[in-house]
Amino acid sequence: MFMIVGKALWLIARPGNLLVLLLAIALLALALGRRRFGGRLLVGTTAVLVSAGILPLGTWLMQPLEERFPAVLPARVDGIVVLGGSIDATITEARGQVTLNDSAERLTTMVALAQRYPDARVIFSGGAAAVDLPPVREADRVSAWLEGLGLAADRFLFERDSATTYENALFSARLAQPKAGETWLLVTSAFHMPRAIGVFRALDWEVAPYPVDFRTPLDFYSVFVNLTLVDLAVKEYVGLIAYRVSGRSAEWFPGPAQPSAHRKGDGGGLQTSPSR
Template identity: 30%
Template sequence: MLDQALCNRPPSQWLELKSAIADWLMNPILVVLPLLFLIFLPWIVPRFRWKRLWSGFATLLLITYFSAQFPLITAVANKGLVAFVPADRGQSADAIVILGRGQVFRNSRVKVAANLWESQRAPLIFASGAGDGTEIVQKLEQEGIPKTALEEEHCSQTTKENALFTASVLQPQGVKRIILVTDPPHMLRSLLTFRNVGFEVIPHKSPAPHLTQTRKAMMMFYEYMGLVKYGIKGELVPQNTAKREQPQIVGQR
C-alpha cells in the first residue's frame, strides 16, 4: 500500500531548482544578455585574466543555446530517444498506466488510454503523478470509463517515483504486465525505470502537443540528463527478485 503521507510532501529542492532553470532558459533575453556580458567583459576590464578563455566559453554557450533550438537538432535528439523503444505489437496487459506530465499533455494521454481500454487491451487504467493522477481519472470518467476500471496515485514527483508508487499499488494486485502511456521523449527513461521495479512493459507513445522550439529543446535536454542520472544510480536495469517484491519508496528521488 502507498503511504498517503507521501502526498503531503513539499516539492523537492531538485524539482524547484529544475523549474527555476527551465523558466530562465525559456526566456531568451535572460540568457542572451548575461552571455553577451560575459563575452565582452574580459575585453572591457584591462587586467582581466584568461580573457580568451572566458570569452570563448561564453561564446560557445551562446552558440549552443541557439543551435539547440533548431528544428533539425531537436528532431535528431528526439530520434535518439525513441530509436530504442520497441513497438507496441498489440499484446494484452494487466493494466494501462498513464504518466502525468502536466495539463498540456493530459488530454492526448486520456484519449490514448481510453482507446486502449475500449479495445480491451487491459481491464484497468492507472494514472500516476502529482497534480495529474486525480485529474486524469476524472477525464477518463468523462470519456465513459467506469470507476471500477480506474485507479490513481497523486503523490509521485519524479519518473522513479511514478514507477515505485505504481508498483506499490498494482503489484500486490497481481499486475505484472502494463501498457505504459507517455510522450515519445519521455518513453525510453520511463520504460527502463518501470522495468527496473519489476514490470513487464509494453510502451505505447502518446502524441506530444504543439510546443515551442525552446520547450522542445528543454524536454530533450532533461531526458538525456535524466538517462545519465538514472543510469549512474543503476535505476535503468531490472532489480533482483527480492527488491521487486518490496519496492522501496521512502527517500527515493
C-alpha cells in the same frame, strides 16, 4: 528532496533559460566595461542560440529517445499503467477546469486502451509534481475529466501521491500488486519511455512499453519548436543520468531488450520499498 533539488537545478540548467542567463551576463559585462569577456560571451551564446533554433538539433536529440521502443500492443493485457503529465496544473488551478497540455495523448490513449481491453485494470499515476504551486493532484483532475466525458470513474484506479517518475512506478506497483505471468502495459510519451522503463525494471516490474505523444519527425522549421525539443530532449538525457547514478533506474539507456537480470518472475518479487 530529490524532486526539489532536481527541479531547482533544471530551472537554471534548462537550455533555453541557460542561454538567456548567459546573454544577460554578457550584456551586464559589456555595461560594466568588460568588453572583451562580454563580447566573446555574447557572440558565443548568440551563435549557440541561433544554431539550436535553426538547425534540427532538437529532432536529432529526440529521435534516439522516441525510437528506442516500438509501439506494439500485446494480444492480451491484464493491466495498464498511464503516467501523468498531461494536465497544465497552473491553468487548471487558476481557471477551475481541466486544461490539457501537449502530452494529452497519454489520456486519450488511456481511454482508447480501456475500451480495447475491457477486462484490464487501468491505473492512472499522477500526483502533485509542481513545487511552486498549491498542490494540484493530477489524478483527481483526471478523474473529474473522465466523469465529464461520461466514463465511469470506477473503471479506473488512481494513484495520486507520486511526484516523480520513480514514484509513479513505486506507488503504482503497490496499487497494482502485479502477479507472475501478468502482462502490464506502460503508457507515456515516447521521449520519456526509456527513463520510465529503466525505473520499472529497477523495481523488478517488467512492463510492455506503449509509447505515445511523438514529437518527431518535423516537416517544418520553427525556432520555437526546435528550442522546445532541445529542452525536452536534454531534460530526458539529464534525467537518465541522474536516475542511473541515484539507483532509480536499472540502466543508462534502457532499450527494448529485457535482460534476465532485471526479471524476477515477470513481476514477482517486486521491490516496493523506497530504498533506492
